[in-house]
Amino acid sequence: MEILRIVVTGSVGAGKTSFIRTISEIDVVDTDKRATDEMAEIKANTTVALDFGRLTISPKQSLHLYGTPGQARFDFMWDILIQRANAYILLIDAHRPEHFRHNRKILQFFKKRVDIPYLIGITHSDCEGAWEASDIALSLGMLDEQPPIVTVNATEAASVRESLINVVELLTNCYQHH
Ligand SMILES: Nc1nc2c(ncn2[C@@H]2O[C@H](COP(=O)(O)OP(=O)(O)OP(=O)(O)O)[C@@H](O)[C@H]2O)c(=O)[nH]1
Ligand SMILES: [Mg+2]
Numbered sequence: 001m002e003i004l005r006i007v008v009t010g011s012v013g014a015g016k017t018s019f020i021r022t023i024s025e026i027d028v029v030d031t032d033k034r035a036t037d038e039m040a041e042i043k044a045n046t047t048v049a050l051d052f053g054r055l056t057i058s059p060k061q062s063l064h065l066y067g068t069p070g071q072a073r074f075d076f077m078w079d080i081l082i083q084r085a086n087a088y089i090l091l092i093d094a095h096r097p098e099h100f101r102h103n104r105k106i107l108q109f110f111k112k113r114v115d116i117p118y119l120i121g122i123t124h125s126d127c128e129g130a131w132e133a134s135d136i137a138l139s140l141g142m143l144d145e146q147p148p149i150v151t152v153n154a155t156e157a158a159s160v161r162e163s164l165i166n167v168v169e170l171l172t173n174c175y176q177h178h
Contacts, residue, residue: 005064006167007081008051009106010091011099012070015123015154017051019091020065023160024053050077055164063164075109082110087117087167091154094122094130100139107140117170121152121163 008016021028028051035045051067066081068074082088088110092103110118120140122133131139137147150166153159 002061003064004061004086004168004171005066005084006164007066007068007085007088008091009068009078009088009110010070010121010123011093011096011102011106013096014070014091014093014099014103015152016067016070016091018154019089019121019123019152019160020051020053020067022155022157023055023164024065025056026054028053050081057164057168061168063168078106078109079113082113085114085116087119087171088114089119089121089163089167091121091123091152092136093124093127094133094136095124095127097131097139100136104140117167117174118148119163119167119170120147120149121154122149123152123154125151126153 008019010016017028033045050069051065053065053067054062055065056062066085068077068081090103090107090110093099107118107120120137122136124130125133133149133151137149140147148166148170150163152163
């Protein structure tokens with residue numbers, strides 16, 4: 001059985017835990033804790049360790065999904081998780097432009113550490129005040145490249161599955177070129 005390790009990252013409330021819980025065939029270990037300080041305004045619970053989920057995509061392949069904590073004070077977890085990853089997904093909540101700068105920081109951090117395929121998943125596109133994917137790409141500093149970017153609803157299994165298939169395709173193409 002080939003295991004592909006995919007890190008799911010993004011700022012607080014982007015939908016990382018939802019993304020993994022929606023699709024995982026095993027129960028996801030709950031490391032969410034009641035939010036304190038400034039975060040309580042965004043949501044009641046936040047992830048403090050990591051989310052882990054698994055999805056079998058064929059008799060020979062399964063995905064292991066690792067969700068990072070969103071809060072900046074857990075940054076050290078990023079390093080641990082990314083070193084063994086095959087690919088990563090950066091989830092960006094389209095309706096909170098105040099988070100875009102942090103997401104840009106996450107992306108820069110990962111790109112500096114590893115050279116592996118990644119996908120940007122725009123969540124909360126259905127929410128009021130959501131930005132267009134192309135405008136979010138610009139805010140990430142992607143001026144002329146064609147970033148791998150999709151819209152995903154982290155609470156809908158079909159949508160999550162589609163985005164993961166996208167990642168597996170990126171990985172397959174990447175292996176073919178090496
Ligand atoms: N409307 C809408 N709600 C979403 C979407 N994705 C996630 N949510 C909701 O957003 C909220 C936050 O999702 P979480 O999965 O807890 O976010 P997280 O990224 O794990 O957050 P932290 O662990 O605090 O960093 C939940 O109430 C989800 O149901 C989406 O695409 N659309
Ligand atoms: Mg979470």
